[in-house]
Amino acid sequence: MPRTAFFVSDRTGITAEMLGHSLITQFEDVNFRRITLPYIDSTEKAHEATARIRHQAEVDGCRPIVFSTVVDDELRAIIHVDEALTLDFFEIFIGPLEKELGRESSHSVGKTHGIANFEEYKARIDAVNFALNHDDGVMPRDLNEADIILIGVSRAAKTPTCLYLALQYGIKAANYPLTPEDFGQHTLPKLLLPYRNKLFGLTIDPVRLAQIREERKPNSKYAALDNCQFEVGEAEALMRHVGVPYLASTTRSIEELATTIMHRTGLTRRTY
Amino acid sequence: MPRTAFFVSDRTGITAEMLGHSLITQFEDVNFRRITLPYIDSTEKAHEATARIRHQAEVDGCRPIVFSTVVDDELRAIIHVDEALTLDFFEIFIGPLEKELGRESSHSVGKTHGIANFEEYKARIDAVNFALNHDDGVMPRDLNEADIILIGVSRAAKTPTCLYLALQYGIKAANYPLTPEDFGQHTLPKLLLPYRNKLFGLTIDPVRLAQIREERKPNSKYAALDNCQFEVGEAEALMRHVGVPYLASTTRSIEELATTIMHRTGLTRRTY
Structure with a gap:
């Protein structure tokens, strides 16, 4: 029997969703229908939300679970229903x-999740632009501005991790792919040498990598398992050799990669 | 007197941070130092966290606030301190x-915030790649795949909103800038005509727009207030004329833009 979870908020609903999600995923054998009711910021909308919840209770034949982050006392009172x-x-x-x-x-x-102040907002947008302008080895002059530079083989999740760091934390993250040209020299690509202390590596299981690359370029040397094994082996050896810390993206979500990198490097959020 | 807020989690700490943040921002006149302690997933780490919290209590001369999302009963018991x-x-x-x-x-x-399953993970990465490959009017053939296409003048926050939709919701969002060439024709750019029902507009206050553009290209026509007024006026007139819904990014955060767009278009999350 499916149950319904409502996420009710006077703003975006993101906190309510996250709160509710972290709780209902503790009940693996219950199948939840999820409905977000954001921007419930007037008595009228609160009554509409209530009607919707009551209706769902009838349809389901059992009580919906309502996760509410509504702040206003009057609206909260309306939303509470038997x-x-x-x-x-x-x-x-x-x-x-x-x-x-x-x-x-x-x-x-x-x-x-509102615009706390324009400066903070700008910091995020600037960080996103920085990530976009310093993606995949494109490195204009202002690499000095980078808070962190992710390195690793192609398709090790560098780009999404950089974008997440930018959007969520306002961190300026560049990324640089390690390619076969960079291997066998036992030293970092020249461009990266001045920024050694900003480097952090991402690696990935070669089998998973081959799988991901195969979808992009089927039957290519690029995607071949032996090539993936070679690239990953060389990249890891290089990072160990020059002392760049690294992390495997194989079983980690983007959030886990980003937060672990923040934690290990001691970087702190620019935005909340 | 500053107080310390700890966000303690057995995983990323993102939920704890968000919950704690939404609560402490309700106390505007209290100055909070924020410390995240993620990946507290062993008794050893729990004891380390406890030592850190106790130390802070001594330094501050008052009790820290600990927001904990730790799930394991034994670890939770350790973290609770007087x-x-x-x-x-x-x-x-x-x-x-x-x-x-x-x-x-x-x-x-x-x-x-873990990898729930590989399919869901791939959906996010694919959505990020889609956003990157369909940014700023770059429109390869597979626009059919787009869940949504954001339009608006340059610097109206289309790109960060697309990236947020991709990273957080797994939504494939393309974006297309409306430029002076598109105005005065009272019709959508030809490329967009087949996808009318996927369009959503972003607009922005011209004064704010001029401010943002000025930082990128000082003293340019592009950034001049009268030009910004012209572009915004024309873009809004066009969107109204062809019936494309739109939203102002002026006072909305990326989260607010993304969630409002999801809400108004009825799109649903692909990932949690």
């Missing part, structure tokens, strides 16, 4: 926090 | 959820 189990994030956490901090919270909408 | 206010996300929510669903949760680590 026909659902409502897990109200603010209700539960804001009380202990107010007590600990010895003051009342503002109970105001829209602090998360 | 010297901090611990807001334990799983402890609070998993109980009511288990009761409602009539079964125990798996209490297992690593369900969120």
